[in-house]
Amino acid sequence: MYLSRLFPDTTSHDFRRDHADLHHMHRTIMSGFPDVTGNTPARTHHGVLWRLDRTRHGHTLYVQSHTRPDWSHLDHYLTRPADTRDLSEIVETLQPGRTLAFRLTANPTKRLRLTDQRDPNCTGGRRDNRYPIVKPEAQISWLINQANRHGFIIPTGSDTQPDVATTSAPRQTGKQHDRGNTVSVDQVHYDGHLVITDRTTFTTALFTGIGPSKAYGCGLLTLAPAQR
CATH class of the missing domain: 3.30.70.1210 (Crispr-associated protein; domain 2)
Structure with a gap:
């Protein structure tokens, strides 16, 4: 299991769009995972859960998944590179x-x-x-x-x-x-x-x-x- 921390740029047009529309935010998060075939929804297939926390300095986006995500295409969206950790040892x-x-x-x-x-x-x-x-x-x-x-x-x-x-x-x-x-x-x-x-x-x-x-x-x- 993986947990990613993303630090959105709150001045970004894309983040403001996502913050105002849950479906857009869902699509942005799922863009970090490979497409899937079959009838199982991609979110279920990859075990994706997410939460947007407000902080004193803006927002932190947490994304948990079974599949290791790739956030490299969101460089324009973030103020710094995403932090992704493998939680397997903690779960044990x-x-x-x-x-x-x-x-x-x-x-x-x-x-x-x-x-x-x-x-x-x-x-x-x-x-x-x-x-x-x-x-x-x-x-x-x-x-x-x-x-x-x-x-x-x-x-x-x-x-x-x-x-x-x-x-x-x-x-x-x-x-x-x-x-x-x-x-x-x-x-x-x-x-x-x-x-x-x-x-x-x-x-x-x-x-x-x-x-x-x-x-x-x-x-x-x-x-x-x-x-x-």
């Missing part, structure tokens, strides 16, 4: 009981039935569709449920609350020009700590992502040593 250290700091941008949603239309945790439009979860406590509950399915837990902090903070981002959109569809994603940023409970399930989640909208900047779980 992930064992049950280990506590790690994490960051995740996700699209927490809930599928509503007719009787759920007045659910205060969600906003939305049509019945039987997915709706974004908007209340912070419900966003955290969504992540805790995901954790239980994906081989980790969110521990409690000194205040007995789950050790995670959420920040909601403005709605992101994109235009699928080949289909004429508009993509809308309500991103939530999670920062906190997790404890691995099942190595196999956890590494699968690490490789494949968490939640919906994985093609559009959601689902990538990045890890760091626990902050004491």
Whole structure:
């Protein structure tokens, strides 16, 4: 597994175009990978997940993949060469009981039935569709449920609350020009700590992502040593 860090030039016309349109950003990221044949989407074939983080100095774009990417054609897009690391040795250290700091941008949603239309945790439009979860406590509950399915837990902090903070981002959109569809994603940023409970399930989640909208900047779980 590979993790690339890219440092976009925020004054670049191409980056500003991508920043304003999720589908353009998706296309730029996939340009770093070989074309594929068959019915499997290229993103799935190469195991691509990505996240755009805002920093004090601009933005950092993280791209995770099974295939080693080639970013050399994006010299005009970046302020410095991309940094790509092989994470295989790090993945081998992930064992049950280990506590790690994490960051995740996700699209927490809930599928509503007719009787759920007045659910205060969600906003939305049509019945039987997915709706974004908007209340912070419900966003955290969504992540805790995901954790239980994906081989980790969110521990409690000194205040007995789950050790995670959420920040909601403005709605992101994109235009699928080949289909004429508009993509809308309500991103939530999670920062906190997790404890691995099942190595196999956890590494699968690490490789494949968490939640919906994985093609559009959601689902990538990045890890760091626990902050004491």
